[in-house]
Amino acid sequence: MGSGIYNKPIAFALTATVVILIGTVVTMFYPMLTPEMHPKLENLKPFTALQLAGRDIYQREGCVNCHTQTVRPLKTEVLRYGEYSKAGEFAYDRPFLWGSKRTGPDLARIGGKYPDAWHYKHFEKPQGMFPQTNMPAYAFLAKNKLDPAEVEAHMKALDFPYTIEELSALGSKTDMDALVAYMQVIGTAVKKTAPVAAAGGVKEVHFPNPLADNPQAIAKGKDLYAKNCASCHGDNAKGDIGPSLVDDEFFYEKGDMPDDDYFEVTNNGTSEGYVEDGRTGKGGMPGFKDSLSKDDIWSIVAYLRSIKGK
Amino acid sequence: MSDYQYDNQTVKGFIVSSIFWGVVGIVIGLLISIQMWKPETNFAPYFTFGRLRAVHTNGLAFGLGVGAIFGLSYYIIMRLAKRPLLFPKLARFQLYLFNVGILLAAVSLLMGQTQSLEYAELEWPIDLAIVILWVMFAINVFGTIIKRKEEQMYISLWYIIATTIAVAVLYIVNNLSIPAGLTKSYHLFAGVNSANVEWWYGHNAVGFVFTTPILAMFYYFLPKSTGIPIYSHRLSIIAFWSLVFAYLWTGAHHLVYTPLPDWIQTLGIVFTIFLIAPSWGSVVNGYYTVGTDWSKMNTNYLTKFFIMGITFYGLQTVQGPTQGLRIVSQLIHYTDWVPGHVHMGTMGWVTMTTAASIYYVIPKIYHTEIYSEKVANIHFWLVLIGQLIFSITMWITGIQQGALWKATNADGSLKYTFIETLTKNYPYWQLRTVGGLIFTVGMLFFIYNIYMTIRKGSLAEAKA
Numbered sequence: 001m002g003s004g005i006y007n008k009p010i011a012f013a014l015t016a017t018v019v020i021l022i023g024t025v026v027t028m029f030y031p032m033l034t035p036e037m038h039p040k041l042e043n044l045k046p047f048t049a050l051q052l053a054g055r056d057i058y059q060r061e062g063c064v065n066c067h068t069q070t071v072r073p074l075k076t077e078v079l080r081y082g083e084y085s086k087a088g089e090f091a092y093d094r095p096f097l098w099g100s101k102r103t104g105p106d107l108a109r110i111g112g113k114y115p116d117a118w119h120y121k122h123f124e125k126p127q128g129m130f131p132q133t134n135m136p137a138y139a140f141l142a143k144n145k146l147d148p149a150e151v152e153a154h155m156k157a158l159d160f161p162y163t164i165e166e167l168s169a170l171g172s173k174t175d176m177d178a179l180v181a182y183m184q185v186i187g188t189a190v191k192k193t194a195p196v197a198a199a200g201g202v203k204e205v206h207f208p209n210p211l212a213d214n215p216q217a218i219a220k221g222k223d224l225y226a227k228n229c230a231s232c233h234g235d236n237a238k239g240d241i242g243p244s245l246v247d248d249e250f251f252y253e254k255g256d257m258p259d260d261d262y263f264e265v266t267n268n269g270t271s272e273g274y275v276e277d278g279r280t281g282k283g284g285m286p287g288f289k290d291s292l293s294k295d296d297i298w299s300i301v302a303y304l305r306s307i308k309g310k
Numbered sequence: 311m312s313d314y315q316y317d318n319q320t321v322k323g324f325i326v327s328s329i330f331w332g333v334v335g336i337v338i339g340l341l342i343s344i345q346m347w348k349p350e351t352n353f354a355p356y357f358t359f360g361r362l363r364a365v366h367t368n369g370l371a372f373g374l375g376v377g378a379i380f381g382l383s384y385y386i387i388m389r390l391a392k393r394p395l396l397f398p399k400l401a402r403f404q405l406y407l408f409n410v411g412i413l414l415a416a417v418s419l420l421m422g423q424t425q426s427l428e429y430a431e432l433e434w435p436i437d438l439a440i441v442i443l444w445v446m447f448a449i450n451v452f453g454t455i456i457k458r459k460e461e462q463m464y465i466s467l468w469y470i471i472a473t474t475i476a477v478a479v480l481y482i483v484n485n486l487s488i489p490a491g492l493t494k495s496y497h498l499f500a501g502v503n504s505a506n507v508e509w510w511y512g513h514n515a516v517g518f519v520f521t522t523p524i525l526a527m528f529y530y531f532l533p534k535s536t537g538i539p540i541y542s543h544r545l546s547i548i549a550f551w552s553l554v555f556a557y558l559w560t561g562a563h564h565l566v567y568t569p570l571p572d573w574i575q576t577l578g579i580v581f582t583i584f585l586i587a588p589s590w591g592s593v594v595n596g597y598y599t600v601g602t603d604w605s606k607m608n609t610n611y612l613t614k615f616f617i618m619g620i621t622f623y624g625l626q627t628v629q630g631p632t633q634g635l636r637i638v639s640q641l642i643h644y645t646d647w648v649p650g651h652v653h654m655g656t657m658g659w660v661t662m663t664t665a666a667s668i669y670y671v672i673p674k675i676y677h678t679e680i681y682s683e684k685v686a687n688i689h690f691w692l693v694l695i696g697q698l699i700f701s702i703t704m705w706i707t708g709i710q711q712g713a714l715w716k717a718t719n720a721d722g723s724l725k726y727t728f729i730e731t732l733t734k735n736y737p738y739w740q741l742r743t744v745g746g747l748i749f750t751v752g753m754l755f756f757i758y759n760i761y762m763t764i765r766k767g768s769l770a771e772a773k774a
Contacts, residue, residue: 006462017475020554020555020557022558023558027561028506028561031506037571061360061361061422062426080728091500095504096501136360289723292723
């Protein structure tokens with residue numbers, strides 16, 4: 001670094017370029033040439049036309065400004081959101097949408113967590129489900145029709161496979177339909193661990209509610225119900241997206257079930273074909289084993305029993 | 311040395327344009343800060359947080375930041391090269407294209423046309439316009455420096471040259487995309503690779519837009535305003551080369567604990583820690599410069615802007631590397647701590663230093679004195695208080711968020727639902743809006759002062 005360079009602008013600029021490029025080459029260009037930067041999970045599929053249209057809307061509305069899509073391998077993060085993110089999940093993500101800020105929750109494992117109806121209701125009016133949320137309403141998405149020609153151009157640009165039928169079906173779909181379809185595919189290439197087998201999952205509990213008729217537990221259960229359950233089962237538990245919890249049916253069959261079945265379903269969640277005491281569920285219920293303690297869940301059951309038939 | 315010779319009109323044009331876009335960006339910033347705690351203030355589809363946030367960041371980074379960088383770099387280059395710009399008409403055309411480009415950029419973002427890459431949201435047609443703008447800038451930067459009439463290139467020119475080169479490389483590579491229509495494209499890079507390219511760009515956008523050109527201003531205008539030469543030329547040489555070397559390695563500290571290969575994360579963290587040294591090289595150089603005569607803090611109203619600015623730069627460049635450490639990142643990443651950090655840099659360092667530079671330049675090119683030092687002092691204290699409220703509230707709520715997300719019950723289950731962790735931010739977000747308001751009022755004092763100075767100057771010229 002002799003003094004000469006400071007009165008020779010071209011030599012100075014060339015030196016600066018080389019100095020700038022060293023870190024660039026080592027941390028950015030070189031990794032690009034290695035297979036570890038291009039992994040792909042075996043069961044990862046390209047987006048369908050409807051899913052890609054949904055992803056485009058996710059981009060357009062700037063969802064990435066408030067929602068991340070990457071679960072870090074930290075204990076509480078895996079508890080809250082699910083399996084931590086794998087490099088091979090994102091091979092078709094152009095660009096990546098990991099985000100940098102969680103004003104809202106991470107969405108890396110949102111696919112399949114709730115039924116479609118939950119998302120429609122939530123996008124329409126988030127405050128209807130979570131009165132204190134700061135998420136803006138996206139009701140207008142249900143009014144915009146998709147343009148199949150535009151989606152086709154996007155599919156072509158990305159070289160994703162599609163069929164003519166798939167495209168023509170888009171004509172009757174809205175931005176909202178597309179965004180929900182995208183929500184439901186995010187993070188699904190990583191196999192969900194079966195709820196019952198998961199750590200903390202409970203199988204065949206057979207004992208009565210230890211907190212039954214306990215007034216304190218009922219009061220606590222009421223509060224927990226409002227925070228965790230009311231958005232799907234309604235404020236009075238008479239059902240909305242999810243079924244009524246105070247009628248005489250369970251898993252769409254007549255005849256209620258004992259407390260411990262309520263506990264199991266709440267604790268484990270359900271997926272399609274989930275069987276509880278010989279009855280088959282449709283799935284769609286998230287499990288609460290990670291966010292609620294056992295006492296919490298028993299309290300909710302005690303609360304539900306206390307309002308039953310009222 | 312007439313006005314014509316130094317092409318002050320173009321310099322003034324860039325400064326006034328940058329102030330205009332700054333007002334737009336700051337007002338939108340206020341609105342989105344309210345949207346954080348009052349969702350009814352989202353007006354779909356064009357004025358939701360999701361779309362406006364990019365208008366805020368781009369408006370301020372490219373409108374206020376790059377606009378001021380163009381204007382002040384030209385001012386500095388002409389003085390240090392002791393000659394007018396080599397292509398004055400090109401610079402004038404660049405000014406017009408700049409304003410058209412920023413306007414189109416803002417409209418396109420409101421329309422939802424975005425690449426979803428932070429600080430590289432703009433779609434490919436506008437990217438092309440920006441590349442053209444930058445080439446115009448580079449032609450005048452290099453042309454004028456090569457044809458200079460002063461042999462030695464002063465420190466500020468090194469930083470301007472490095473900025474010109476680095477921004478070109480960063481911007482072009484990260485914006486490579488597959489066009490899928492006039493207003494839509496997909497990143498050429500996918501998944502993990504897309505993330506790595508974007509944050510190599512994203513962090514260095516901070517390095518070469520919010521750091522190196524601002525240091526060029528600092529090294530030029532601090533000695534000019536105080537009349538004290540820079541303390542150590544040798545220190546500035548070491549700081550310069552180690553800064554531009556180390557910056558490019560550090561992008562991955564934005565991707566700690568993501569699926570990006572660990573070795574890239576670790577390298578990123580290591581170089582981020584190293585970056586404290588060159589950053590503080592400039593901080594120390596600034597302190598020691600004024601340290602030869604601290605009375606300048608009282609007697610020269612601009613000195614405190616520069617010293618407070620470089621102080622926030624110093625704090626920023628210690629806080630940033632700390633955040634890169636895995637143990638810290640896992641607590642504060644994805645929380646409001648990060649906007650708190652960013653705004654200390656942008657409101658404390660970049661805006662403070664740029665405003666002081668403009669205070670120096672405008673009276674010079676209008677052959678007059680500043681309209682009111684008193685107004686400048688009010689401006690100083692208001693932006694300082696506003697920025698501190700902003701940053702400190704965000705640090706507190708950021709740590710709170712991180713801690714609540716991690717809190718577990720005795721049986722290992724999570725203690726708080728997400729919505730519970732969210733609502734605890736509201737009081738802090740409201741305070742942040744108050745801080746932003748105070749900052750905005752401070753900036754209005756600045757604009758008033760500049761406006762009155764220009765008016766005074768024009769009148770003086772008319773009389774002459």
